[in-house]
Amino acid sequence: MKNCTFVTAVALLWLALSTSPTHAASRPTLAQPADEVFYQIFERSFRDSNGDRIGDLNGITSKLDYIKQLGVTSILLTPLQPSPYYHNYFATAFKAIEPRYGSMDDYLAFIRAAHAHGLKVYLDEEFQYVAQGHPWWADALCKPKSRYANYLLWRDAGHCTAEPFLDHAQWAGYDGRMIGIAMVDLNQPAVKKYFQQLLLFWIDPHDDGSGRDGADGLRIDHMMDDLDHKGLDKDLFAQFWTPMFQALKDRRPGLRVLAEQADWGYGQDWLTHGHVDMVFAFPLRDALTRLDKPAIVKALREMDAITPPGKDQVLFLENHDVDRYMSVVGNDMAKARAGAAIELVLKGEPLIYYGQELGMRGKALQNIPVSDGIQIPSREAFRWQADLMAPGSAVWYQGEQAWWTDRYNRSNDGVSLEEEQAAPSSLYQWYRQLLALRQGRPEWREGGQRILCDDDSAVLCILREAGNRRTLLMVNLGHTDAIPRLDPGLIGGNAWTDLLGGGDAGSIDAILRPMQVRLVGTP
Structure with missing residues (x-):
């Protein structure tokens, strides 16, 4: 009987935890x-x-x-x-x-x-602002003793002119209505x-x-x-x-x-x-x-x-x-x-x-x-x-x-x-x-970043790295064909995969057409 009671208690506890809105699982x-x-x-x-x-x-x-x-x-x-x-x-x-x-x-x-x-x-x-119609403004307008009197900034002691957003006492809504906007005293x-x-x-x-x-x-x-x-x-x-x-x-x-x-x-x-x-x-x-x-x-x-x-x-x-x-x-x-x-x-x-x-x-x-x-x-x-x-x-x-x-x-x-x-x-x-x-690809989210092709060419080259994972982005931002000027050691030191088309990336420093994107990565 004690064992049954224990099992039942455990089951009820598990059910409570599993259905609790705060249960992480x-x-x-x-x-x-x-x-x-x-x-x-x-x-x-x-x-x-x-x-x-x-x-x-x-x-x-x-x-x-x-x-x-x-x-x-x-x-x-x-x-x-x-x-x-x-x-x-x-x-x-x-x-x-x-x-x-x-x-x-x-x-x-x-x-x-x-x-x-x-x-x-x-x-x-x-x-930082309220629009006309907000209770703080409506209740305190021209009422310096209102409970909200100090919630907004005012230009006069009588609290009849609120300090406006930027320098616009009113601003036109898309429907043409002019609406006041006041600064809050933060x-x-x-x-x-x-x-x-x-x-x-x-x-x-x-x-x-x-x-x-x-x-x-x-x-x-x-x-x-x-x-x-x-x-x-x-x-x-x-x-x-x-x-x-x-x-x-x-x-x-x-x-x-x-x-x-x-x-x-x-x-x-x-x-x-x-x-x-x-x-x-x-x-x-x-x-x-x-x-x-x-x-x-x-x-x-x-x-x-x-x-x-x-x-x-x-x-x-x-x-x-x-x-x-x-x-x-x-x-x-x-x-x-x-x-x-x-x-x-x-x-x-x-x-x-x-x-x-x-x-x-x-x-x-x-x-x-x-x-x-x-x-x-x-x-x-x-x-x-x-x-x-x-x-x-x-x-x-x-x-x-x-x-x-x-x-x-x-x-x-x-x-x-x-x-x-x-x-x-x-x-x-x-x-x-x-x-x-x-x-x-974790290197896109948390990896380091290096700027390659740091020259006067039109090709933007960005290398993302995390451990042994690498992604290389190349984009020709110019108006004519261009070749990315990459470090030969980088080109030959990795087995690159074409991330956009699948399979081997081929020659990663091949000609890029204007606005062409080349995206390669290590497996």
Whole structure:
């Protein structure tokens, strides 16, 4: 009888552990630092689940298989908070979900589903400002004794004029409405406490340290030490960001923080004094838009020099703030393939903006008054099917405005997942191939990096190494045929395999056509 009781107790204990949401064995392993590949989603434009043509959380959840199979490890969402702006920066509430994206329950279900797929989730946070309609502003306007009176910065003692974002008292939304944006006083103790508790909720909503329904990382938008260089919100690295990040990591030790450094430079101060884990490789992205070998080499060396051990650079060709890469390179497929290969082979953690893998196009509009509408072309609906208007397509921007009448996406234009999955030579298949190689070759993720062919030729040569594993990338960035000038010892000292076509690589220093990519590796 005692043995039966013991066996029963053990069985019940095993059942409790195996069904517990905090039991590690119940979830796939998530990517470690340096192994991550980010997929940035502009929610409103990704996938509509309820027929209103607005992308939403349930739409993203329904496409997690696609995201996982693409070969990425981590999803970066643009802001989820309610806002009068379509991009949901400048919030009117912080601990809330944009109603058109779904509910808090939909959000938590998405996090659980992403984790079940082995995907990490990063949230984009921008709370240095509030938009008109936020309770802090509404309650304190012309009321210096309001409970929120000191949450915002004011230009007058009567609190009737809020300190604006940059120097714009109002900013035009894409629908033409003028909307105010005010600066938050981030040095107020009550404000610091509020945002720390807010972020603790997003990363650990059950307040138990498990993070089972919590975000795995944060992107800090427009991060600065002296916000907008006004001398009003200053010393933020030491007084605001660093203690907050420490408190978050005390709760979730694996949490990672990615900063959008506001100056779009190399990000040294953000990595060292701001204590973030990653910054965006903006100078490298600029060099890659021009496919300029000297500029690429210069950016790589600067990044290597200023990035401390344990910190990293996020490599990207596109994001929600810049023009689509395919449009930047003039719809040139060879250049798009070259840019993708360089981004995904280089040392760092790559980011793919939704639809980049399809070669979606888009450039800021130049023929309309300045408003948030000018960047809608780089935020058009993800192309799931050849028919732009097929169910699920998030074409929320329909209308008579230029961002619709002059849109880039057109039905049956060849730039859709449906069309490209059926085409072996499509850009989508190129990305799948490169991402599969990145998953399978440790030197791409964690290896060292050497710049070869360091000469005045147009051939960019990058060697990635980890132990006895090597990958050599060669890309002819010139306008005429070229031969890579490689060390004869390197050429003859390894058995090279053609990673793109399989089999023996042949003569790895053979002639390269303009924009041709050659990718070889050791077995």
